[in-house]
Amino acid sequence: MPSAPDSITSSRLRDTFTKLSDANEAAFVAYLAAGHPNAEKTVEIVLALEEAGADVIxxxxxFSDPLADGVVNQIAAEKALAAGTTTRGVLDMIRAxxxxxxxxxxxxxxxxxxxTYGFEDFHRDxxxxxxxxxxxxxxPPDEAAKNVELAQSKGLSPIRLIAPTTPEERFEEVCATADGFIYYVSREGVTGVQESLAEGLDEQVAVLKxxxxxxVCVGFGISKPEQAAQVAKSADGVVVGSAIVRTVIDNADADNLAQIVHDFAKPLIDAAKSARA
Structure with missing residues (x-):
């Protein structure tokens, strides 16, 4: 069974998942479109989500052609680009x-x-x-393996995607190069809020593990506390993206945007945290 070498894994990621595993809790991973509505508010929202109990951001x-993203994340990306967000600007947000x-x-x-930034330079910076x-x-990791430059993480844990359409015989190949966590896509298609979880999700996660x-963290479509709780019972983490991004879009002009996002995410986070109690 492949596991990532400690020399690569970010200590913050490793320590977070170890702590949560010891406490028998699932991680809550929150996604944000960096730079929407602007850099300052992005930083404020990250801090508010941490205060609400999020474990990873x-x-x-x-990007102008986000082919894996649904309409909500596409809108947020367009707005972030229109606001002047650049790749270097995102790194400045991280520093803040x-x-x-x-x-x-x-x-x-x-x-x-x-x-475009420069693969090695980007990872270093x-x-x-x-x-x-x-x-x-x-x-894809097998494509990265064909190019020495693309295969090297340069200090960043390479998170890998596995989809419902990924054949089981390919799991070990993908997992062998995964680090930090594996993002299991809960359904086919693009990102976006869904009314229900895909059937057989627990069994699919069990096979992958x-x-x-x-x-193993599960995302794509999770938007309700009961969905977060269900996923948290079998997965190591719950990823919520479009629902949070939609909240940002709908309240982008609010002075208390960070608090609004905090209040939206808190029931989802609490549900994920208490699912195994």
């Missing part, structure tokens, strides 16, 4: 967060912004800024 680097917080930060991105991991949605010691 995914910061989405805005690190002045006040040690919460693990994972960069959620497509390959184009990273490659992101790690130096205080990022802990990277989830590159359109870079037989192939790896790396924590």
């Amino acid at each position: 995914e910061l989405g680097i805005p 967060i690190r002045e006040k917080s040690e919460i693990p930060l994972v960069l959620f991105t497509y390959l184009n912004p990273v490659y 992101a790690a130096a800024a205080g990022a802990d991991g990277i989830l590159c949605l359109d870079l 037989k192939h790896t010691d790396v924590p």
Whole structure:
């Protein structure tokens, strides 16, 4: 069963998942579109989510062609780009967060912004800024292995995606290069709020966990406390993105935006945390 080498794993990610495992709690991973509505409010929202009990924050680097994202995250990315958000600007946000917080930060991105920045330079600068991991949605690990530059993490834990359509015989290949955690996509298609969870999710997670010691977090479509609780019973973590991003979009002009996001996320976080009690 493959497990990630300690020399790669971010200590913040490793320590967080170890602490939660010892407490028999699932992690709550919150996704935000970095730079929407602006850099300052992004930092405020991250701190508010940590206060609400979030364990890991995914910061989405805005990109003009987010092919894996549903309409909500697409809108947020467009607004962030229109506000002047750049890849370097996202790293500045991480530096600002690190002045006040040690919460693990994972960069959620497509390959184009990273490659445009310079693959090696991006990983070096992101790690130096205080990022802990990277989830590159359109870079399959077997493709990365064909290019030495793309295969090296340079200080960031490589988070890997596994989808419902991924055949079991491919699990070990993907898991062998995963670090920090594995993001299990709960359903086919793009990101977005769903009224119900996919059938057989618990069984799918159980099968995946037989192939790896790396924590497995489940996302795509989770928007209600009862959904978060259900996922938390079988997975090592619950990822909520579009529902939080929608809350930001709907209240972007509010002076107390960070508090609004805090209050929206708190019941989801509490449900995930208490699911195994």
